[in-house]
Amino acid sequence: MLADWSLPMRRSIPITPLTLLILAACVASSAQIKRDVFAYKVSPRAVISIRNQYGRITVTPSSVDRVMATVVHSDAVEILHQQNENRIELTTGSQVATGAKADNVDYQVLVPADSCVILSTAAGSLSAENLEGDLIFEGTTASVDARAIRNAHIHIKTLSGPITLRQISNGYVDVTTASGDVSLQEVSGPMVEVHSGTGRIKYLGDPGQGFYKLMTGTGNIDVAVPFAGLAHFKARSVKGKVDHQVLGPALAGIGQSNSLFHAASAAFELHSLRGNISVREAGK
Structure with a gap:
């Protein structure tokens, strides 16, 4: 009888994937x-x-x-x-x-x-x-969000993280990202410059009296201002389309200088290699 009881005790218990998962969870949870x-x-x-x-x-x-x-x-x-x-x-x-939340x-x-x-x-x-x-922001995949910033220089550099700027007044803004999307909402200042390799760039708001240079390799650019007379626009896409609703059908040369905008206080330069460019009045 003793021999019969000893045999099962010598058998090794197989470790299943579920067992390993439970053990890993116990180790991770031990971190205070x-x-x-x-x-x-x-x-x-x-x-x-x-x-x-x-x-x-x-x-x-x-x-x-x-x-x-x-x-x-x-x-x-x-x-x-x-x-x-x-x-x-x-x-x-x-x-x-380790990929765990404890990191x-x-x-x-x-x-x-x-x-x-x-x-x-x-x-x-x-x-x-x-x-x-x-302000200086640097990230790889990290997202960046800056809101209600006044009278500041803002420098942002990411690899793929999305970038959102809201309610920036009198700011000098410099944004560089390899593939992140960039959203500018009510951003105004003497100089606003955005460079994205493949990401989308969106601008919405009153540009004030600033100069805005928005450039992307393959992403789209979408600009919406309260009304057309606020800014002069130059837009060019090498292989994409330029939709210039804000200028009206008679002004096909969006990249050309036009007397309608000589009195405009803000200026936009929009460049995309393969993406589409849209310039319109907000709400349209």
């Missing part, structure tokens, strides 16, 4: 979530640099002369932070990509409105709102 808070007193026009790898970075204005950063991350990640005079640097360190590090940061803010992440999202200082 931490919440760190960093605070710094700064002078006017401070420089705030935040460099992440995976996750969100959100920056909003504070009402005092302090930088307050709340960082949520797993205990497998170390947050490096330092202050050098009027410059604050926060960096995600000791992070190994994400989320930053919620309050800064004085006049701060210069530098944000970088490979994947996730970058966002800033209600600020008046210069």
Whole structure:
């Protein structure tokens, strides 16, 4: 009888894919979530640099002369932070990509409105709102969203992440993306320049008195302004179509100078290699 009982005990139990999945989930869940808070007193026009790898970075204005950063991350990640005079640097360190949610590090940061803010992440999202200082965004697949920014230089560079700018006033804007779509809503300033390799570019709003240069390789360009007299337009697509509803059927030469627009305060240059270009009045 003892021999009979011992035989089953020696048998190896096969490890199924489901078993491996459960074990992996248990290991991932063992990482503890931490919440760190960093605070710094700064002078006017401070420089705030935040460099992440995976996750969100959100920056909003504070009402005092302090930088307050709340960082949520797993205990497998170390947050490096330092202050050098009027410059604050926060960096995600000791992070190994596993594809798990625990890789994400989320930053919620309050800064004085006049701060210069530098944000970088490979994947996730970058966002800033209600600020008046210069902004620099860098991402790979990360999305970029800037809203209600005034009197600032805005520099954005992504590989494929989509870019949205809303309510930007008196801004100098420079956007470069390999394949991301770019949406500009109520964006005005002396100089707005957008370059996309394959992405779509959309502009909607009152351009004010600025100069707008929108260029894409294979993507479409769609521009809508409140009424035609606001801007002078030059549009050219090498292999695509140009739809210039805003000019009317009599003005076929959209790339030509025309007296109707000599008094216009804004100017658009629109270029696409293979994409289509549409210029119209908003709502039409």
